[in-house]
Amino acid sequence: MKKLINDPADVISDALHGFAAAHPELRVDFENRVVVRGDAPVRGKVGLVSGGGSGHEPLHGGFVGPGMLDAACAGEVFTSPVPDQMVAATRAVDGGAGVLHIVKNYTGDIMNFELAAELVAAEQGTEVVSVVVDDDVAVQDSLYTAGRRGVGATVLVEKIAGAAAEQGRPLAGVADVARKVNSSARSMGLALTSCTVPAAGRPTFDLPGDEMEVGIGIHGEPGRRRVPVAPAHEIAEMLVSPILTDLDFTGGDGVIAFVNGMGATPLIELYVMFHEVAQLLAKNGITVARSLVGPYITSLDMAGCSVTLLKADEELLRLWDAPVSTPALRRGV
Amino acid sequence: MKKLINDPADVISDALHGFAAAHPELRVDFENRVVVRGDAPVRGKVGLVSGGGSGHEPLHGGFVGPGMLDAACAGEVFTSPVPDQMVAATRAVDGGAGVLHIVKNYTGDIMNFELAAELVAAEQGTEVVSVVVDDDVAVQDSLYTAGRRGVGATVLVEKIAGAAAEQGRPLAGVADVARKVNSSARSMGLALTSCTVPAAGRPTFDLPGDEMEVGIGIHGEPGRRRVPVAPAHEIAEMLVSPILTDLDFTGGDGVIAFVNGMGATPLIELYVMFHEVAQLLAKNGITVARSLVGPYITSLDMAGCSVTLLKADEELLRLWDAPVSTPALRRGV
Numbered sequence: 001m002k003k004l005i006n007d008p009a010d011v012i013s014d015a016l017h018g019f020a021a022a023h024p025e026l027r028v029d030f031e032n033r034v035v036v037r038g039d040a041p042v043r044g045k046v047g048l049v050s051g052g053g054s055g056h057e058p059l060h061g062g063f064v065g066p067g068m069l070d071a072a073c074a075g076e077v078f079t080s081p082v083p084d085q086m087v088a089a090t091r092a093v094d095g096g097a098g099v100l101h102i103v104k105n106y107t108g109d110i111m112n113f114e115l116a117a118e119l120v121a122a123e124q125g126t127e128v129v130s131v132v133v134d135d136d137v138a139v140q141d142s143l144y145t146a147g148r149r150g151v152g153a154t155v156l157v158e159k160i161a162g163a164a165a166e167q168g169r170p171l172a173g174v175a176d177v178a179r180k181v182n183s184s185a186r187s188m189g190l191a192l193t194s195c196t197v198p199a200a201g202r203p204t205f206d207l208p209g210d211e212m213e214v215g216i217g218i219h220g221e222p223g224r225r226r227v228p229v230a231p232a233h234e235i236a237e238m239l240v241s242p243i244l245t246d247l248d249f250t251g252g253d254g255v256i257a258f259v260n261g262m263g264a265t266p267l268i269e270l271y272v273m274f275h276e277v278a279q280l281l282a283k284n285g286i287t288v289a290r291s292l293v294g295p296y297i298t299s300l301d302m303a304g305c306s307v308t309l310l311k312a313d314e315e316l317l318r319l320w321d322a323p324v325s326t327p328a329l330r331r332g333v
Numbered sequence: 334m335k336k337l338i339n340d341p342a343d344v345i346s347d348a349l350h351g352f353a354a355a356h357p358e359l360r361v362d363f364e365n366r367v368v369v370r371g372d373a374p375v376r377g378k379v380g381l382v383s384g385g386g387s388g389h390e391p392l393h394g395g396f397v398g399p400g401m402l403d404a405a406c407a408g409e410v411f412t413s414p415v416p417d418q419m420v421a422a423t424r425a426v427d428g429g430a431g432v433l434h435i436v437k438n439y440t441g442d443i444m445n446f447e448l449a450a451e452l453v454a455a456e457q458g459t460e461v462v463s464v465v466v467d468d469d470v471a472v473q474d475s476l477y478t479a480g481r482r483g484v485g486a487t488v489l490v491e492k493i494a495g496a497a498a499e500q501g502r503p504l505a506g507v508a509d510v511a512r513k514v515n516s517s518a519r520s521m522g523l524a525l526t527s528c529t530v531p532a533a534g535r536p537t538f539d540l541p542g543d544e545m546e547v548g549i550g551i552h553g554e555p556g557r558r559r560v561p562v563a564p565a566h567e568i569a570e571m572l573v574s575p576i577l578t579d580l581d582f583t584g585g586d587g588v589i590a591f592v593n594g595m596g597a598t599p600l601i602e603l604y605v606m607f608h609e610v611a612q613l614l615a616k617n618g619i620t621v622a623r624s625l626v627g628p629y630i631t632s633l634d635m636a637g638c639s640v641t642l643l644k645a646d647e648e649l650l651r652l653w654d655a656p657v658s659t660p661a662l663r664r665g666v
Binding site: 002003004005006007011012014015016017018019021022023054055057058062192193209212229231232233235263264265266267268269270271272273274275276278288291292293295298300301303304305330331 | 335336337338339340344347348349350351352354355356387388390391395525526542545562564565566568596597598599600601602603604605606607608609611621624625626628631633634636637638663664
């Protein structure tokens, strides 16, 4: 295993300290492993909390800041944070207007966020609403999930619901927007290589040098099938086609097209993929209204990419375009 | 070779088309492979042009936009653009106040930018000043360089000189700022793995599974030495120590500390490295005034990182903080 780390047991603590040093405008609660917006709680604003296993950076801590999340909990690598972390995060961002939990659909995350919401409601009377993200069309159930996995759409939910909260919408309204993004978005991913979990010290799965895994999950969970390595235009077809089969993306005000890097794939390859995706969309009569290209929801050092499409309307585009100021996503200059 | 590409011969053209589709606010001259700011030329503003071999994305095209570069030329992978590309870029951004060429110190780039500057001066009377970036303390001469190589400081020169140009400073003033950044910055890099040039189809160099190359160049040029794989705190020492030996970074208004990913290293590892770098700087009495963590000047799919320190004063910090709106760097919300 070749990684820029110290003891594998210290990776998350070390990274959080580095994150805090690099982003002094945010607060980091090291004991609870929670990243909090510097001016939280913002009085009268709905607080947005997300979190999940580490290893998907910049998700979620890199999306904390004005216009996006108020707090993010970092679990162990690929492991849900515990309820105590979520309770600490929820308390830290409760500005009196309620708190939205944005939860990727994995069994552990769902259970722990539910428990945390109950605890905070009982102890403090904080109103908490949860929205579950389950946009992955690759598999119906998986290693860690009943139903579809939450993947790339999480980034779009956090950005767009974050903008709605920043505008002062009430909790029910912010939750509605988050659900609308999730229900209008679909994703599919592909791995060229496995990732290596630091504590394990070896690749999570074996993938021969001439094969790729189509429909991979962000923790290395099995996808749909293994196929021989193929050119980018065929890969784009393998990812876009199941997405378009699952939801009609024509009409409306076009799509937000998101080509995401899995962690070890350089930007030049993501732009090659974006070119292929954009051509396929054009061929299918779908307009690209906005785009996002880069490593935003990763899987440690996995090579590969995912495609997320969000069917947009004027409201979603306006919220997408709204100012945001986080370590990983800034807009509105 | 496992990459998200089509024919290796088409990588740059495909990526440029993807880049253009993802960033419609910029113009792409596909024939000359030049990315141009959408509103160029900006009348009365000094135009900033850079460029170099491809494979370092987001450098340079990802840094085109208000507050940074006016144009960037993309050469073949790890190969200087030709003078015609630089001429086209210079013409496209000539707003009547002269043009600054920001050139990384590689023999081909230096020669070609010189020739382009002479051609544009002779044909159009455009005043062109060149600033050479040579911040790499690893080696004195190298495979492609007489003198030091230009690496991480290029990003800082482009940002800070870009802000100076945006403020309306004259050509000589913008060039002075660029030279000041270069002379106040030092870098050193390290590879955990080789990169693979698409046209070659195999790793540029062999690096055993238990060794790293300290002082690596951004094209896989040899560094100072091979050493056994080491923990992050030792790696930080190997990178920071030669930088601090080369220039006194104490005093002033602290440093801009930049931990850069080489392309295949995920963000969580870069934050681990940033933690170690920040601790070393504190131990040496050096204040971190600003920071940048991420893959900004890469080497295709190489795993590894580099550290760049810039000794800052109030002027440089003000220019660093100035608004910028490019695909890869945004600030000022």
